[in-house]
Amino acid sequence: MMQENRLDVMLNIVKNDDRAKYLLFTTPYQSVAHCVVVRNDAPWKIETIHDILDKNIAIEEGFFNHHYLKEHYPNTRLTLKKDTLSTLQSIAYNETDLTVGLVPVETYMIKRYGLSNLKVIGISDEELFAPKDLRIATSVHNPILIGILQKGLDAIDQEERNRIVNLWVNTNVEKIMNWNLLFKILFFFFLILAGTLFWTWRVKRIQKELADSNFLMHNLLNAIPNPLFYKDANGVFLGFNQAYEEAFGIDSTRFIGKTVLELDYLPPEDRLKYHQEDMRVIQHTLSLKREQDMVFHDGAVHHTLYSVNGFKTLKGKPGGLIGIFADISHQKKIQHELEISRHEVEESHKAMKDSIEYASLIQHSLLPNHTLLHRFFSDYCLLWQPKDIVGGDIYCMEEFDDGNTLLVMMMDCTGHGVAGAFVTMLVKAVERQIIATIRHQHERISPAKILGIFNQSIKHLLNQHDASAINNAGFDGAVLLYDKINACITFAGACLPLFCLQTDGTLSILQGNKHSVGYKQSQTEYVFREHVLSVEQGMRFYITSDGFWDQNGGEKGFPFGKSRFTDLLKKHYQEPFADQEEIFIKTLHAYQGTEIRSDDIMLIGLKI
Incomplete structure (x- = not known):
């Protein structure tokens, strides 16, 4: 009941480790011995505790005697009762054999209720029957109440305690009853007074805590x-x-x-x-x-x-x-303004996208038809993939000498997207001027000279005369001239190489000059180097922009690299160029993975 907070105070209680977990105790106010109570006509001789272990023992549930017998003698037959009176009555009415209890309590209850057929037997050779300290206990949640009770006990000196105890345990029934009744009345009065003081203090504390909580809640709500x-x-x-x-x-x-x-x-x-x-x-x-x-x-x-x-x-x-x-008026106003801005941005974006898509149509229209490659080579592939809608890579083709000579040019211009596309338009304009000059003057076609003219023209058009120029555009390029009559290819490159594969798979790389076309740091009168290479049927040639091998990917996010590119050529060069083009695309996409496309991609493959 104390554990369930159904009682505030318990009297005549013995302290143990289990009870100390949920109870607070006063100092002992009396030490009393235990005894055995049997009927007067009981035939047994009881001298030690072992003489009662085979009997039906009535015991008060939850008390010290109950726990002691249950722990030390678990096989003992116990009949549990709710209080001392019902325990003694079960013996008197021959329902049980005996009980174990405190000497003064059992003596008083026998005489108080006239249970004259019962007697008290003392045993002194067992720990159970040794004198036990009696205390007052309260819940561990009532430290103030236990303090009040302790002060009440401390106010009674030892002489007065002895006198009360002697009167309590006196065999004169009348005296025992009178003094015990007086003690109980006084003690009950003391408990009522102590309890009243305690609960008054507790109510005031709760009222103060409630007022503090209300004050805190009021301020929290106003905050x-x-x-x-x-x-x-x-x-x-x-x-x-x-x-x-x-x-x-x-x-x-x-x-x-x-x-x-x-x-x-x-x-x-x-x-x-x-x-x-x-x-x-x-x-x-x-x-x-x-x-x-x-x-x-x-x-x-x-x-x-x-x-x-x-x-x-x-x-x-x-x-x-x-x-x-x-x-949320302010937020709704901002939301409305953002909605208007978003609509304006979408309209601007749509107009810009429409313009760029139209520019893409123009850029595509500037690219030459593939029929020239089909007429000059037994097989070919042409891969042109801008990073964005428009790109900065461009290729040009022109035939001469009544269809016996084909000029192929690839230019990887500065940047990509719209900026790169603007440069390709400039490059295309210069290319048309160069072609017109060649046709008009009937000059010998020289890939190296063509790169030189590109270099001079772009630097002139963009005012790239010194390092202070505001524009730094140009391109890396490759120019290839195929002469069917003389079975040769003439090549010149500006930072781009020509990959040559013999019919037996032998790969050779003709390196271009390490000098770009245009840009502020380039030399205006720079002379590019030419390579002349005899060809035979079945040979394959590849030129590509750096967008292919510069693409990041793989496990570590590194560029694809020229080494992987050349391995790809050597592994698949015998495949038809249509299949090679698909292999190039799938391989690059697989390597790219989740990385974003970094540049435009352009590749031209030719088979003699």
């Missing part, structure tokens, strides 16, 4: 910048925070104890609607959230986010609700 209110289970206002009073211009004391039906600053139809909603929220413990326009005290319509939550009491019954308004 919330959004209007807030709370109601009881009947929809009656219990309180408002300061933000609510300021927003709606009300004095909260006028509305506490009222329902929303009595809020005169709201239209009547709104009051009824809100009240009905409140009662649904309370009865069903709902949570609602919505955007709602509210007229504040300033007369303006504020766009708010209204949230209301029903709650239950500790007993699970409807307890009330809490509502809050968050003024």
